Amino acid sequence: MFDRIRKLREAGVLGINRRNADYTLVYNPRRLYPLVDDKLQTKRLALEAGMAVPELYGVISHEYEIKRLPEMLAPHASFVVKPAHGSGGNGIVVITGRMRKMYRKAGGLLLSPDELAYHVSNTLSGLYSLGGYPDQAIIEYRVQFDPVFEAISYQGVPDIRIIVFLGVPVLAMVRLPTRASEGKANLHQGALGVGVDIATGRTLTAVWGNDTIDEHPDTGNPVNDVAVPGWDDLLRLASRCCELTALGYQGVDIVLDRERGPLILEINARPGLNIQIANRTGLLHRLHAVERHHRELRDVEARVAFAKAHFSHGDRLPAAPA
Amino acid sequence: MNKRHLYVLSAALTLIALMVFFFKVFVLHFPLLPDTTSDSWEIEVRAAFRAYNAPVKLSMYVPRSTSQYALIDENFISKGYGFSAKNVNGSRKVIWSTRRASGNQVLYYRAIVRRVADAYPVVKAEAEPVTPVGYEGAHRAAADTLIADIRAHSADIDSFVTELLKRLNSPEKDENVSLLLGRKPDNERRIAVAIDVLAEAGIPARVVHGVRLQELQRDVVPVAWLEVAEKGVWRPYDAAKGTGKLPDDYLTWWRGSEPLVTLKGARDLKTRLAIRLIKESALSGAAMRGRFMTPGLIDFSLLSLPIETQAVYQVLLLVPLGAFLLVVLRNIVGVKTFGTFMPVLIALSFRETQLLWGIILFALVVGLGLTVRFYLDQLKLLLVPRLASVLIVVVLLMAVISVFSFKLGIERGLSVALFPMIIMTMTIERMSIVWEERGAAEAIEQGIGSLAVAAAAYLVMSIDFLRHLVFVFPELLLILLASTLLLGRYSGYRLTELVRFRAMTRE
Numbered sequence: 149m150f151d152r153i154r155k156l157r158e159a160g161v162l163g164i165n166r167r168n169a170d171y172t173l174v175y176n177p178r179r180l181y182p183l184v185d186d187k188l189q190t191k192r193l194a195l196e197a198g199m200a201v202p203e204l205y206g207v208i209s210h211e212y213e214i215k216r217l218p219e220m221l222a223p224h225a226s227f228v229v230k231p232a233h234g235s236g237g238n239g240i241v242v243i244t245g246r247m248r249k250m251y252r253k254a255g256g257l258l259l260s261p262d263e264l265a266y267h268v269s270n271t272l273s274g275l276y277s278l279g280g281y282p283d284q285a286i287i288e289y290r291v292q293f294d295p296v297f298e299a300i301s302y303q304g305v306p307d308i309r310i311i312v313f314l315g316v317p318v319l320a321m322v323r324l325p326t327r328a329s330e331g332k333a334n335l336h337q338g339a340l341g342v343g344v345d346i347a348t349g350r351t352l353t354a355v356w357g358n359d360t361i362d363e364h365p366d367t368g369n370p371v372n373d374v375a376v377p378g379w380d381d382l383l384r385l386a387s388r389c390c391e392l393t394a395l396g397y398q399g400v401d402i403v404l405d406r407e408r409g410p411l412i413l414e415i416n417a418r419p420g421l422n423i424q425i426a427n428r429t430g431l432l433h434r435l436h437a438v439e440r441h442h443r444e445l446r447d448v449e450a451r452v453a454f455a456k457a458h459f460s461h462g463d464r465l466p467a468a469p470a
Numbered sequence: 471m472n473k474r475h476l477y478v479l480s481a482a483l484t485l486i487a488l489m490v491f492f493f494k495v496f497v498l499h500f501p502l503l504p505d506t507t508s509d510s511w512e513i514e515v516r517a518a519f520r521a522y523n524a525p526v527k528l529s530m531y532v533p534r535s536t537s538q539y540a541l542i543d544e545n546f547i548s549k550g551y552g553f554s555a556k557n558v559n560g561s562r563k564v565i566w567s568t569r570r571a572s573g574n575q576v577l578y579y580r581a582i583v584r585r586v587a588d589a590y591p592v593v594k595a596e597a598e599p600v601t602p603v604g605y606e607g608a609h610r611a612a613a614d615t616l617i618a619d620i621r622a623h624s625a626d627i628d629s630f631v632t633e634l635l636k637r638l639n640s641p642e643k644d645e646n647v648s649l650l651l652g653r654k655p656d657n658e659r660r661i662a663v664a665i666d667v668l669a670e671a672g673i674p675a676r677v678v679h680g681v682r683l684q685e686l687q688r689d690v691v692p693v694a695w696l697e698v699a700e701k702g703v704w705r706p707y708d709a710a711k712g713t714g715k716l717p718d719d720y721l722t723w724w725r726g727s728e729p730l731v732t733l734k735g736a737r738d739l740k741t742r743l744a745i746r747l748i749k750e751s752a753l754s755g756a757a758m759r760g761r762f763m764t765p766g767l768i769d770f771s772l773l774s775l776p777i778e779t780q781a782v783y784q785v786l787l788l789v790p791l792g793a794f795l796l797v798v799l800r801n802i803v804g805v806k807t808f809g810t811f812m813p814v815l816i817a818l819s820f821r822e823t824q825l826l827w828g829i830i831l832f833a834l835v836v837g838l839g840l841t842v843r844f845y846l847d848q849l850k851l852l853l854v855p856r857l858a859s860v861l862i863v864v865v866l867l868m869a870v871i872s873v874f875s876f877k878l879g880i881e882r883g884l885s886v887a888l889f890p891m892i893i894m895t896m897t898i899e900r901m902s903i904v905w906e907e908r909g910a911a912e913a914i915e916q917g918i919g920s921l922a923v924a925a926a927a928y929l930v931m932s933i934d935f936l937r938h939l940v941f942v943f944p945e946l947l948l949i950l951l952a953s954t955l956l957l958g959r960y961s962g963y964r965l966t967e968l969v970r971f972r973a974m975t976r977e
Contacts (some may be wrong), residue, residue: 152968155975165801167960211852238907266850275852277904335910360973425973 160430162421171435175314175396183393184415186288188232192263193392195211199385200411202228202403203289211272214265220287230269231276232284237334239276241267242290242304254304254325279453281370291411294378294404298452301430302326302366307333307403308344308382311419311431314442315390316451317383318434318459320344321426322351322376333401335422340364342371343427347460349379382410383452389415399423427461435457480952488949490664503935510542510584511683513721517578521571521736526551529565530731531679531724535756536591539683539721544581551577557955560593561724582748583683588718591705595699600674603666612646617671619646627673627700628714633683634664648912661696661709662727663687670752676708679730679756680723683745690743692730712838737946771946780941784817787940787947792817792927793947794950797957799923804964807920808900815893816920817927820889825928829921831849831871831886836917840866847902861895 156163161193161313162171183189194201205227206220221227225246241264242254250258259267268285270276277283291307297306303324321341328338335341335355345427351374353360365373376382380400386400389412397420402410426431437458478905495620517528532555535541550568552675566577605613616637624630638660641648648655650663661677668675675698681690694718696707706716724730733739769823772783792814797810799805805815820828846856871886905913930936940946 149968151977153963156968160972161963161967161971161974163806163961163963163967165964169959169961238903262850269850269852275853355973383486395512422970425971428974428975438787469880 156430160432160434160436161424162431162435166432167421169288171313171397172418176398177394180393180395181417184395184398184417185235186232187234187414188284190393190412194412195302197388198370199388201390202291202405202413205287205289205326207232207280208272208285208287211269214268214272217265217268218261224289226290227269228288228290230286230288231265232286233274233277233281234283234400235277237337239267239271244303249320249430255327256303269332272395288469291403291413292406296374296376296404296405297322297324299369300324300364300367300371300374301340302328302364304339305333305403307342307401307413308376309419309423310382310386310400310402311423311440312398312400313435313438314388314439315387315448316442316445317386317455318438319423319427319429319431320346320382322374322385324364324371324450325356326356326364329425335420340371341422341426342374343429343461343462344376345424346380346383347456349376349382350374352461353426353428355422360425377404378410380452382456383447385410385412387448387451387455404426431463473959479905480956483948483952485956487945487952490945491943496544501937501938509683510582510748511680511721511747513578513581513583513742513813514574515730516744517576517731517733518576518738518740518742518743519733521573521575523570523572524735525567525569526575526730526733526735527565527567527682528577528733528736529563530577531728532683533581533680533723534562536586536722538587538589538591538718539583539974540586540976542582544579544586547578551801554939557940558884559725561726563724571736580801583721585683585718590720593697593704594703595702597673599670600669602670605666605670608649610958611630612649613667613670614920616644616646616650616667620673624908627698628705630671630673631664631668631675631696631698631707632712632714635660635707635709638664639710639712643768646853656726658694658711659712661694664696664707664709667699674723676704678722678725678726680721681743681745682717682720683721684747686956687745688742690745692743693720695963697725721805742816772941784937784941784944785821787944788931788937789814789818790947790950791936791940792931794954794955795927795930795956796923799926802962802964804966805919805923806916807923808897808916809893809920812893812897813920813923814927815890816924817931819888820924821932822888825925827885828927828928832921834871834923835864835886835889836898836901838901839864839894839929843898843902860898861891864891864894888896937944 183193188204191201191204205224208214208217208220226242226244228243229241234240237300241259243251243259243264244254244352247258250260251264253259260393271283274282293301293305294444300306306324308316308320308322321343323333323335324340324342325333326338326340334341335409338357340354340356340361344350345352351372353362354364354371355361355424357366361374362370382402386401389400390396390399393415395415395417397417397419399415399416401416403413405411421431440452441454442451445454496503513533514578515530515532517530519526519528524745532544533539535543539674546564546566548566551568553564553566555562555564556699557563565580613684616634620630620633620637620829622658624633637644637647637654638651641655643650650667652661658677665675675696677694678697679694680693681692698707698708699705707714707715708716730739730743731739772780795810796811796814800807816828818831824830838861843856843860846859851859864965868886868889868891872884875886878886901913901917
């Protein structure tokens with residue numbers, strides 16, 4: 149056991165206690181949480197900063213508004229319903245199309261308008277929100293994802309999670325939906341996490357559950373060494389989110405839309421730790437390197453350059469200048 | 471983050487707790503272990519006599535609190551007698567008197583004493599000139615020879631007294647001693663002679679009367695011993711054994727050679743002294759002792775509360791123990807549970823149901839509740855009405871389980887009524903959501919995790935020793951608080967993370 153602790157420490161693996169005690173509690177002031185916990189606010193902030201987000205189709209805040217749901221959804225063949233204060237991907241329903249009066253979910257299952265209304269009602273009453281408070285339901289554009297991940301995802305929308313610490317992207321992964329995740333991109337729901345080399349933007353190994361694998365469990369295609377298009381832009385986008393929210397330690401979720409390019413899906417103030425397994429790299433060494441140098445890194449370009457220079461794969465212990 | 475602040479705070483809390491704790495353990499003798507009993511004694515003096523239509527005056531020495539024995543309670547039962555008390559030579563004396571009495575009279579004195587310390591009470595001896603008794607003739611010569619002889623064999627007062635008592639205890643070896651002792655050399659006589667000889671030698675000494683406190687004694691005969699002034703303090707000597715040590719069970723009663731009870735104006739005095747041991751918990755003994763020594767500390771402690779309220783706190787004070795265990799299991803081990811403190815509350819109800827039945831009943835209620843909850847899911851109810859429906863179902867389930875188990879003769883089943891129903895309802899709701907969102911495996915894992923934590927908390931909270939410790943020494947909770955604060959900044963790996971990140975340890 150102590151041997152394992154030593155190995156984890158050497159690998160710089162960040163545990164949940166340390167993440168909370170030394171990073172989120174220290175770098176993420178509580179008052180900023182509403183900015184990211186409320187996805188409507190995040191969306192508004194990003195739009196103000198000129199960053200692209202999935203288009204908002206509508207918001208339902210009150211029970212009586214649910215009646216207007218069919219009318220609101222009529223112009224859109226596909227869309228996503230999500231709670232404004234959701235956590236961990238809970239309560240997100242992805243509708244990919246219609247079948248007569250029924251809605252087709254990302255998994256292929258059909259959903260009656262009543263069931264959808266019930267889902268929205270549950271969302272409003274706070275079933276999926278943090279702390280169970282009354283919530284709003286957001287209906288937004290369903291991302292038409294970039295074909296680059298077509299061969300290695302099973303329905304749903306793959307997204308890219310980048311951990312940004314003090315404006316410096318430190319670790320990244322692509323999250324690929326699987327049959328088990330029902331088209332969702334959250335790791336604990338069964339999505340596949342594939343590490344991405346910060347320096348090159350090419351995918352590495354994948355993590356499914358808590359294990360590493362090399363092929364997509366549903367399509368069987370290898371998931372490694374896929375180049376993420378526009379990687380530098382993605383890094384810049386992620387880095388800018390630091391100024392957007394003022395959170396020191398955050399996970400930025402970006403989707404690559406076929407037509408609209410990278411869109412910010414959401415920002416997480418307590419990003420999960422499995423990204424380390426996907427990259428086979430601990431976060432700690434990189435976080436320490438950023439802590440040592442972030443004062444010298446004045447703008448987005450400098451931060452991205454720093455990240456690309458020091459956080460390349462294979463550099464498990466980045467030789468950052470002391 | 472300044473960790474020093476946290477360390478200083480935790481250290482201060484720990485220090486305060488330990489100080490109070492050690493004071494209570496070593497000074498007030500609060501029992502560390504549950505159910506240790508300490509002793510106190512009930513002393514009763516019964517003075518019976520016959521009066522002949524004349525004024526009667528009865529005086530009696532009564533004990534007083536010393537640093538060794540505390541007088542907890544006393545009462546005087548004397549119908550139709552006037553009553554007064556006074557201090558005589560450092561002893562308490564009560565006087566009953568009446569103008570006219572006839573026939574058989576009985577007066578009672580009752581007291582309860584409790585041992586507060588083992589050491590003989592320290593009594594200051596004022597420097598008073600000693601008046602020699604004035605031996606004459608053969609006695610004079612015998613006393614002088616004896617004193618000279620003992621002086622030659624002794625170095626200080628202590629060795630002088632010891633040597634003198636040794637000789638007084640074997641008069642056949644020394645003619646001078648046997649002359650001084652006379653024909654009836656009993657203990658009283660020995661002490662009287664010792665006092666006289668010591669006075670001749672210029673050493674102040676006096677006789678002390680008391681009783682030995684033993685389990686149950688009727689017709690107790692008071693014992694006498696010698697007190698010799700030495701370095702400003704009266705030191706006791708056991709005249710019969712000739713040693714300067716007295717057993718712990720000697721209760722000092724009165725000083726001087728007078729008898730316990732003296733009667734004037736009546737006849738046929740019969741004095742009976744009885745002693746009875748009262749067993750009681752060491753706790754109330756210690757509390758009494760504390761009230762006696764440091765009034766403030768006990769008056770503002772849990773022991774000053776009414777018994778029923780004390781019982782409530784005995785349970786409440788266990789909650790921090792459960793909470794601490796929960797912190798350890800969640801943050802260091804990494805067990806997943808439903809709701810933060812749900813396992814502790816379940817553990818509290820396990821105290822009534824016992825562990826096995828508790829787990830069975832809990833699983834039964836949650837399992838059935840979950841089934842109903844899944845059924846209700848089809849009706850697409852709003853959140854609050856749905857929660858209320860589940861709550862109603864939970865209450866009904868509890869009632870049904872109670873009735874059925876009673877009919878089946880399983881008494882334990884009745885205790886299902888003690889489960890916190892709101893907690894059960896929320897557990898069912900959370901479990902069904904986790905079930906739906908993350909699958910049955912995750913829901914069952916968390917359910918088992920919650921039950922395991924509840925069982926562990928129950929086991930810890932039912933350790934008698936811990937229950938006793940936190941109730942008698944609630945200050946120890948400050949140590950628990952300090953540890954919890956420190957755990958609040960624990961940034962090491964959770965044990966479950968060793969498994970979770972096992973892929974990272976492989977090359």
